[in-house]
Amino acid sequence: MMDSPVVEVEGLHxxxxxxxxxxxxxxxxxxxxxxxxxxxxxxxxxxxLKLIGGQLVPDGGRVVIDGQDVHALSRRDLFRLRxxxxxxxxxxxxFSDLNVFENVAFPLRVHTDLPETMIRDLALMKxxxxxxxxxRELMPAELSGGMARRVALARAIALDPELVLYDEPFVGxxxxxxxxxxxxxxxLNEALGLTSIVVSHDIQExxxxxxxxxxxADGQVMAHGTPDSLDxxxxxxxxxxxxxxxxxxxxxxxxxxxxxNDILGLEVQS
Amino acid sequence: MMGQLRGLGRRGCDVLExxxxxxxxxxxxxxxxxxxxxxxxxxxxxHFVGVLSLAxxxxxxLFIGMVLALQGYTILVDFGxxxxxxxxxxxxxxxxxxxxxxxxxxxxxxxxxxxxEIGLMKATEQLTSMEMIGVDPLRRVVAxxxxxxxxxxxxxxxxxxxxxxxxxxxxxxxxxxxxxxxxWSNMQASVGFVEDIGxxxxxxxxxxxxxxxxxxxxxxxxxxxxxxISRATTRTVVYxxxxxxxxxxxxxxxxFGGFS
Amino acid sequence: MRRSKTMELGVGVFMLAGILGLLFLGLRxxxxxxxxxxxxxxxxxxxxxxxxxxxxxxxxxxxxxxGRVTAIELDSEWYDARVVLELDAGLExxxxxxxxxxxxxxGLLGEQYIGLSVGGDPETLGNGDTIRDTQSAIVLEELIxxxxxxxxxx
Numbered sequence: 001m002m003d004s005p006v007v008e009v010e011g012l013h014x015x016x017x018x019x020x021x022x023x024x025x026x027x028x029x030x031x032x033x034x035x036x037x038x039x040x041x042x043x044x045x046x047x048x049l050k051l052i053g054g055q056l057v058p059d060g061g062r063v064v065i066d067g068q069d070v071h072a073l074s075r076r077d078l079f080r081l082r083x084x085x086x087x088x089x090x091x092x093x094x095f096s097d098l099n100v101f102e103n104v105a106f107p108l109r110v111h112t113d114l115p116e117t118m119i120r121d122l123a124l125m126k127x128x129x130x131x132x133x134x135x136r137e138l139m140p141a142e143l144s145g146g147m148a149r150r151v152a153l154a155r156a157i158a159l160d161p162e163l164v165l166y167d168e169p170f171v172g173x174x175x176x177x178x179x180x181x182x183x184x185x186x187x188l189n190e191a192l193g194l195t196s197i198v199v200s201h202d203i204q205e206x207x208x209x210x211x212x213x214x215x216x217a218d219g220q221v222m223a224h225g226t227p228d229s230l231d232x233x234x235x236x237x238x239x240x241x242x243x244x245x246x247x248x249x250x251x252x253x254x255x256x257x258x259x260x261n262d263i264l265g266l267e268v269q270s
Numbered sequence: 271m272m273g274q275l276r277g278l279g280r281r282g283c284d285v286l287e288x289x290x291x292x293x294x295x296x297x298x299x300x301x302x303x304x305x306x307x308x309x310x311x312x313x314x315x316x317h318f319v320g321v322l323s324l325a326x327x328x329x330x331x332l333f334i335g336m337v338l339a340l341q342g343y344t345i346l347v348d349f350g351x352x353x354x355x356x357x358x359x360x361x362x363x364x365x366x367x368x369x370x371x372x373x374x375x376x377x378x379x380x381x382x383x384x385x386x387e388i389g390l391m392k393a394t395e396q397l398t399s400m401e402m403i404g405v406d407p408l409r410r411v412v413a414x415x416x417x418x419x420x421x422x423x424x425x426x427x428x429x430x431x432x433x434x435x436x437x438x439x440x441x442x443x444x445x446x447x448x449x450x451x452x453x454w455s456n457m458q459a460s461v462g463f464v465e466d467i468g469x470x471x472x473x474x475x476x477x478x479x480x481x482x483x484x485x486x487x488x489x490x491x492x493x494x495x496x497x498x499i500s501r502a503t504t505r506t507v508v509y510x511x512x513x514x515x516x517x518x519x520x521x522x523x524x525x526f527g528g529f530s
Numbered sequence: 531m532r533r534s535k536t537m538e539l540g541v542g543v544f545m546l547a548g549i550l551g552l553l554f555l556g557l558r559x560x561x562x563x564x565x566x567x568x569x570x571x572x573x574x575x576x577x578x579x580x581x582x583x584x585x586x587x588x589x590x591x592x593x594x595x596x597g598r599v600t601a602i603e604l605d606s607e608w609y610d611a612r613v614v615l616e617l618d619a620g621l622e623x624x625x626x627x628x629x630x631x632x633x634x635x636x637g638l639l640g641e642q643y644i645g646l647s648v649g650g651d652p653e654t655l656g657n658g659d660t661i662r663d664t665q666s667a668i669v670l671e672e673l674i675x676x677x678x679x680x681x682x683x684x
Contacts, residue, residue: 082402082404089398089399090395093394093395310534313537314534316545324544364559424548425544425551428548432551457561458559458561459561
């Protein structure tokens with residue numbers, strides 16, 4: 001672990017409509033490592049990434065990246081800051097009107113004045129790193145889900161960012177693709193000296209590469225620590241999540257009236 | 271009663287808020303500095319909303335001109351005034367039918383497609399990822415489409431008028447036997463370049479702005495689900511048709527109503 | 531890249547066609563001409579009643595269009611209508627001073643226009659001169675009224 005954290009989240013509050021999603025979250029993402037943010041589905045992990053990326057504005061608290069308060073920045077400064085970040089979306093989010101090569105070249109074209117040959121070399125390097133140099137002429141619609149995510153990864157690292165955010169990189173992938181992505185995230189992190197934030201609920205894959213883990217549930221940080229220390233944590237909710245038990249402190253049932261009364265159509269005083 | 275009143279107030283606030291948001295949206299996208307590839311993006315959109323809409327606009331224009339001549343002839347011939355056919359066809363086309371019908375066709379053909387396209391880009395997180403790459407989608411995605419629509423519709427309207435006048439000529443002169451010279455000379459005597467052609471063009475510029483604006487904003491603002499996209503597409507067509515017809519009345523009153 | 535080339539060509543042709551279409555509308559449909567303003571000269575004529583004469587109406591001689599009405603206003607001295615005509619420059623200093631201007635109707639219900647018929651005066655009309663001899667529009671209601679009162683008198 002290195003000196004000052006790259007991303008600091010302090011007392012973050014956020015609610016969507018009536019529903020409170022975060023009730024005071026504190027996170028510190030150390031420089032140069034892979035930090036995993038885990039938690040059951042629906043706890044707002046993707047929302048957290050969007051808050052860090054400055055796409056959503058919190059109700060309270062702040063997000064500081066490299067000493068800059070993300071939500072106090074002007075639109076122009078925010079876009080400048082984002083050039084130093086890469087984000088891998090759950091769906092890949094490739095531009096459907098551009099082919100694979102143009103997708104990877106896109107950030108280079110819009111943010112640099114490099115000559116065409118250099119853009120070509122850089123884009124091909126990134127594609128080579130994810131093993132899809134041969135697929136450069138394909139359109140996004142022709143790619144499998146795993147390939148699309150790898151192309152999106154190549155695009156996310158096209159500008160050699162300092163910080164890469166991964167939104168559910170393993171979800172919906174077959175075991176081989178999962179293995180490939182785990183390898184890629186780890187290798188890229190080491191080779192490029194990135195700081196990575198991985199948001200996921202795939203426990204095995206995430207724990208195998210993470211240096212530090214935050215577990216979020218109920219709008220709060222439930223536990224944090226290195227993967228080894230986390231398993232023995234005594235918090236029942238965390239251990240339920242880590243061990244993948246179907247019911248426990250995190251309930252199997254969505255909050256509802258008493259089943260018996262509901263079935264019989266009895267009025268319930270609420 | 272109080273509840274209904276409050277509901278009405280809330281609806282009113284929602285409408286005002288949406289108007290404000292869409293106004294900001296329009297300003298930010300049209301006034302922003304174009305991106306470096308702005309030109310080629312604009313050309314691509316011009317091709318999509320302009321060139322590809324040409325066929326439907328021209329075919330409709332031809333038929334409308336022909337119908338106008340046929341209907342006008344049967345009425346005018348009762349007064350022995352069939353030599354005024356050219357004047358009737360040209361004035362109805364230039365002042366009313368070309369701007370309005372072309373705008374309605376444009377809303378159906380290009381507007382709905384723009385909404386669906388941008389909506390799908392939003393649903394598949396392409397807009398969000400563009401923002402994360404540090405590119406403003408308002409400039410990159412929205413602005414070229416707005417400008418393309420703004421330029422394309424007036425050109426389509428001109429095409430509609432030209433082919434409509436020609437359609438009227440086909441039916442009136444070639445088929446019904448109106449004297450060719452009086453078809454054109456009556457037209458030329460009564461059509462003013464500024465007051466008729468110019469005002470028609472101003473109308474179609476206004477319609478172009480409004481229709482493209484509605485289409486693009488509905489796409490950008492929709493709920494990113496398949497249901498949301500289909501609703502927004504419908505809304506685009508409905509709102510822009512209503513806006514075109516309503517604005518047409520206002521503009522006609524201002525231009526030809528004699529309140530100056 | 532080939533696709534974008536053909537696309538650019540298509541857009542270029544589209545825009546050119548639009549501009550040509552506008553030109554067609556201007557020249558063929560509205561009868562716009564690119565005559566220099568110096569190619570015309572002005573005459574004025576006062577009428578007791580102009581009927582429904584409008585600006586831009588034709589001015590003809592022997593059925594040939596030789597100019598247009600540019601302005602119509604009320605002459606507050608005589609309370610009649612002053613009509614400003616713009617005629618082809620070729621007629622400047624050619625028309626005799628006693629030329630008659632009359633408001634005519636094309637067909638029974640057609641538009642109204644001004645017809646000029648020449649007299650025999652050796653002096654001619656120049657730029658800005660006034661045509662003295664005018665004949666007002668025939669107003670259908672007045673005609674009928676005259677006809678009816680004549681019938682009663684008989």
